[in-house]
Amino acid sequence: MRVEMEEYKGYVLQIEDDAKLTTRVVRNVLNSITRLLQESEKKSPRNLMKLLEDSKGFIGVVEFDDERVLPLIPGEFQNSWSLVVVTLTAIVIALPSISNDCVKDLLFSISEGIYFVRHVEENLNPCEDLVKSRKASRRVGAEVDVYRTWLQIDLRKKARKGKRSKEILQWLGDEAAEHVKQYKNSNASLNHSFHKFIAAICMYRTSQTLLLHYNAQPSWPTDMDVFERVRSLIADIFLACFTNLSRVIKMKCHHDEIEKRQDSVRTAAQILGKSKAILNILQARQLPDIDMDSMAYIDKWRALSKNEILSEIDIERDGNRVDRITYPVIPHF
Structure with missing residues (x-):
């Protein structure tokens, strides 16, 4: 001692x-x-651990947004970890034919994961654009979690009408594009609807990326297959953030x-x-x-x-390159 x-x-x-x-x-x-x-x-996040243990790596962090999706507006838009996760969460809720237990388990996992994501963003993502993206994720995330709506759109509406996952993804993309269009026409870049604009860009690109991926397949997958892919994307993004x-x-x-x-x-x-x-x-x-x-x-x-x-990398460090995650030595106050 x-x-x-x-x-x-x-x-x-x-x-x-x-x-x-x-x-x-x-x-x-x-x-x-x-x-x-x-x-x-x-207080270890048990639900989150089940999600992360199913992840095979980090590949989802490069697959959630395909560069082949044409931008709705010129210029670059910066994603935040939390906004991407919130967007994928909204898609999960909107998917049809998924049991309530599967959805609830994933939502519990996401809630536990967002706790750690917030700490990463607040300490390591200080730039103004990412602060705005983070604020958008908080507003939209609260709406998704409490009301099961995204920008006041009922996420279960299409599922209740018997629509397939393909139609739902297209619907979400169309709604997102409409929000972006309305914002551009308002000429109010600093008004209260800016968070909707940011969230809509993220939703458009994410939903269109999923459509692009599955449209390239010989046949459209089952709704459960789509759910599992979105679940996998979330797990991989969490791991990369962590x-x-x-x-x-x-x-x-x-x-x-x-x-x-x-x-x-x-x-x-x-x-x-x-x-x-x-x-x-x-x-x-x-x-x-x-x-x-x-x-x-x-x-x-x-x-x-x-x-x-x-690809695997060498275990030896090369400059600032990181090979393995190590526990931090925790100093005491």
């Missing part, structure tokens, strides 16, 4: 830089964090403001406790050749080729 306390004294919250804490205080602090970690581990959790945890353990450091480190301990099983899955995965900063952005992942996602 004495060796452990000496190791972590440098991380302990100090009132002044030169302040020295007694062995008793350090022991109490370490015990407090240990209890918090243990309590958080008991490769940033170690970095988030470390950042929270080194907060610059002393007044906020204690709460920040406690949050880090909670994230670590809840995500320990997730990190175990990631430790067995090898990553594509992508630098640490780019890992934080879904569009950086999407820019990779499928071969880069599928």
Whole structure:
């Protein structure tokens, strides 16, 4: 215990830089964090783990948006992790002939996964466009979760009328395109409907990508096959996003403001406790050749080729390249 306390004294919250804490205080602090970690581990996201364990890798992060889908407007649009997941969630709810139990299980998994996604985005995606995308995902996500609607459109409407998944995907794409058209004609780039515009672009591209994929098949798949593909995309996107959790945890353990450091480190301990099983899955995965900063952005992942996602990389590090996920050493406040 004495060796452990000496190791972590440098991380302990100090009132002044030169302040020295007694062995008793350090022991109490370490015990407090240990209890918090243990309590958080008991809250491991069980539904999310079932989803992630079915994932074979990260391929979904390059397959949810096909570059062959023509843009509705010129210029680039930045995706956020959460908005893509919320969009895929809306599609899941809209699909016909899927049992309520299957849908509920997936929605529970997504809810648990979004908790970690939020931490990644809030700490590693500070640019203005992604902040706007994140706000859009919160607004739309709340609507999808509570009312089962997307931009005030009843997601179960077509399913109740006996429509097939192909017709539903086309319908969602058409509705999204109409929202984009209305926004462009309003000439109000900063009005309250901007979040709808962002969400509509994401829905259009995602639904059209699924249509493009299945239209290339010899025959249209069953509704359950479509559900399983969307489920797989969500799992892979979650896993790619979660490769940033170690970095988030470390950042929270080194907060610059002393007044906020204690709460920040406690949050880090909670994230670590809840995500320990997730990190175990990631430790067995090898990553594509992508630098640490780019890992934080879904569009950086999407820019990779499928071969880069599928190919194994050397275990030795090459510059900033990351090969395996490692547990962070958690400093104590």
